[in-house]
Amino acid sequence: MNIHKIAQYLNDLGDNSDTGHSFDCQPIAGEVDVLQISILGREELPIFVSVTDDQILCITYLWGEDEVVSEKRTEMFETMLEMNIPMPLSSFAKIGDKYSIFGALAISSSVEEIEHELTVLSDNALDVIDDFSEFLV
Amino acid sequence: MSIFKKIFTAIKGGANEVGEAIVDANSTRIFEQEIRDAENHLTKAKRDLTDVMAKQMQASREVERITKDIASHEDYAGQALSKGDEALAMEIAEKIASLDTELTTQQGSLDSFTTSVERLKELIKKSERQVADYKRQLSVVKTTDSVQKATAAITDNFVSGNSKLLSAKDSLERIKQKQQNFDDRLKASEQLQAESGDASLEAKLKAAGIGDQASSANSVLDRIKAKQG
Incomplete structure (x- = not known):
């Protein structure tokens, strides 16, 4: 699996995806290949996909450290840990000063499984921001 | 120190600036080389095991053959004795004695091969677990590296695209x-x-x-x- 195969599949889907979403894929140049995937109507929360030797990583950035209400930080952490298992397919993470959710798939995953993962990740991101808004400025 | 602890320490150590490598590319290459070496040793150990197992089978067949030989010669000696041919019985007994010595030697070889096979199998199992663990650690390192580089690319993209993050x-x-x-x-x-x-x-x-x-x-x-x- 590589990002070009994923991009090709998602772009070819058009309006015919099972999930009812339209995807727009933009490769980002850098030391490693990253695919920026926007779901139509949810452009503000793009998903970044990178493929390593043994896994496919799908990451959505949620909010920055500067958006967290400092006195609710610990409570937010606890909520994240408690939510981590119930939240389907995605897990919480922190990259630099940004909180995110991500899903990791085996390199042998099919394009359909990746599409499913992306949709669930996007839905999770929206729900998480909604549910965590009490911790955010 | 576990690989997670190392990475955690590196991140906490201030190497979390975007673009600054947590993972030293050179040590990753050395690590990859070590894994390849370990895999080569494993292949060699498996070849050795095949050789030793072949020798073990030969020794086992030999022991079986000598044991049968001794049994039949004991039978012959019995027959010679019952015919009253003491001299022939003596000759057969000498043959049996030499077969006994041969059997002891072969049995010794068989035992030593069997021990070697067990030891090699144990070693291979241990090496395979070790290689699998090295590979897992390498995956952790490489993923950390990849995520960091991806983050750098994403951040650069946002900066160059001049799009303000909401x-x-x-x-x-x-x-x-x-x-x-x-x-x-x-x-x-x-x-x-x-x-x-x-x-x-x-x-x-x-x-x-x-x-x-x-x-x-x-x-x-x-x-x-x-x-x-």
Whole structure:
């Protein structure tokens, strides 16, 4: 699996995806290949996909450290840990000063499984921001 | 120190600036080389095991053959004795003695091969677990590296694209607004369709002379005539 195969599949889907979403894929140049995937109507929360030797990583950035209400930080952490298992397919993470959710798939995953993962990740991101808004400025 | 602890320490150590490598590319290459070396050793150990197992089988067959040989010679010696041929029995007994010595040697070899096989199998199992663990650790290192580089690429992209990152709450609000717009448009178009559907049905009913009929001049005149009459 590589990002070009994923991009090709998602772009070819058009309006015919099972999930009812339209995807727009933009490769980002850098030391490693990253695919920026926007779901139509949810452009503000793009998903970044990178493929390593043994896994496919799908990451959505949620909010920055500067958006967290400092006195609710610990409570937010606890909520994240408690939510981590119930939240389907995605897990919480922190990259630099940004909180995110991500899903990791085996390199042998099919394009359909990746599409499913992306949709669930996007839905999770929206729900998480909604549910965590009490911790955010 | 576990690989997680190392990475954690590296991140906490301030190497979390975007673009600054947590993972030293050179040590990753050395690690990869070590894994390849370990795999080569494993292949060699498996070849050695095959050789030793072949020798073990040969020794085992040899032991079986000598044991049978001894049994049959003991039988011959018994027969010679029962025929009263003491000299022949003695000769056979000497043969048996030499076979006994041979058996002890072969049995010794077999035991040593069996021990070697067990030891090699254990070693291979241990090495395979070790290699699998190295590979897992390498995957952790490489993923950390990859995520970091990907983050750098994403950040660069945002900076160069000059697109301002919205706060999470603003993003959600905008997405919800778009969804609301979409839903409203959908509802509006459904309503429009329903209305035009009603209109066309009414037209059909009218054409068929069913339902409310538009009053015509004739019917009005009829009504007035009826009142006068």
